Amino acid sequence: NDIEAIKKATEGNPNVVAVFFETIQGEGGVNPMRIDYLQQLRKLCDERDWLMMIDEVQCGMGRTGKWFAHQWAGILPDVMPLAKGLGSGVPIGAVVAGPKAAHIFAPGNHGTTFGGNPLAMRAGVETIRIMEEEGLLQNAADVGAHLKAALERELGSLPGVKEIRGQGLMLGIELTKPCGALVGQAAEAGLLLSVTADTVIRMVPSLTLTKAEADEIVALLTPLVKALLAE
Ligand SMILES: Cc1ncc(COP(=O)(O)O)c(C=O)c1O
Incomplete structure (x- = not known):
């Protein structure tokens, strides 16, 4: 998130x-x-003729x-x-490419045994169709905001909670101590979550999650986090 740092790290380097x-x-x-930062980085990529790959x-x-x-x-990557x-x-x-990069791969350049197989392609098409039909983007935004607010309310002011961050249904709760033990404890309570970077509880639930299910997550998770922080 530091545009000056990336400028400094790449200054005068023609190999970037x-x-x-x-x-x-x-x-x-x-x-x-x-x-x-994303907007500044897009501008820098344009100025320096770098591909922006997200x-x-x-x-x-x-x-x-x-x-x-x-x-x-509001930015567009060149490769995604x-x-x-x-x-x-x-x-x-899948790799999606815009005009700056789409010509680099021609048909036949990249072969894989199962690449482009009809079953997987159909699954992709149907996923997009169902997401559109069921309004799952809006659901992710709404239920994600609900979940984040509930987590803030229940956990946000605890001294051992550093930050609750993320957007939609991709949320992280950073604690001041390692929390890998929570994965097994939560699973026993009926909640699947993961821990990344040692101290961050990561929640990436299904995009079909309801507000009632989000409340259930918070009800299951809150006592476990409190107990861990009290140890
Ligand atoms: C951000 C990100 N990029 C790439 C990958 C790798 O994707 P794949 O497992 O489909 O190769 C993962 C995780 O698996 C990921 O989290």
Whole structure:
């Protein structure tokens, strides 16, 4: 989130041809890029003729309430990998490219055994159709805001909670201590979550989540976090 740092790190280096990043880092600990930083970075990429490559594998496909998380900044990437939610569980990956990069791969350049197979392609098409029909982007935005507000209310003021961040249904709760133990405890209570970057509880629930289910998540998670912080 520091445009001066990237300028300094790349100044006078002719070998830099692209930047590659996630709009919201997933494994890195649910770290969002600021909107103004994304806009500044787009401008820098244009000035320096760098490709802007945005990995939306985890934060894309509706998770934040827009199709792609970078759309909140009103920018367009030149290259964008997608996967995960694109196939609703059927293995699929895709790379989307705009005019600056689309010519680089020609048919036949990139072969894989299962690339473009009809089952996975159909799963992708149907996923997009169902997401549109069922208004799942709006649901992710609405239920995500509800969940975040409830987490803020229940956990936000605890001294061991550093920050609750993220957007839509991609949320992270950063604690002041490692919280890997919560994964097993939550699973026993009937709640699947993951911990990234050692101290961040990551929540990336289904985009069909309801507000009542979000409340249930908070009710299950709150006592576990309080108990962990009290240890
Ligand atoms: C942001 C991000 N990019 C890429 C990948 C890799 O995607 P795949 O497992 O489909 O190769 C992952 C996780 O698996 C991810 O979280």
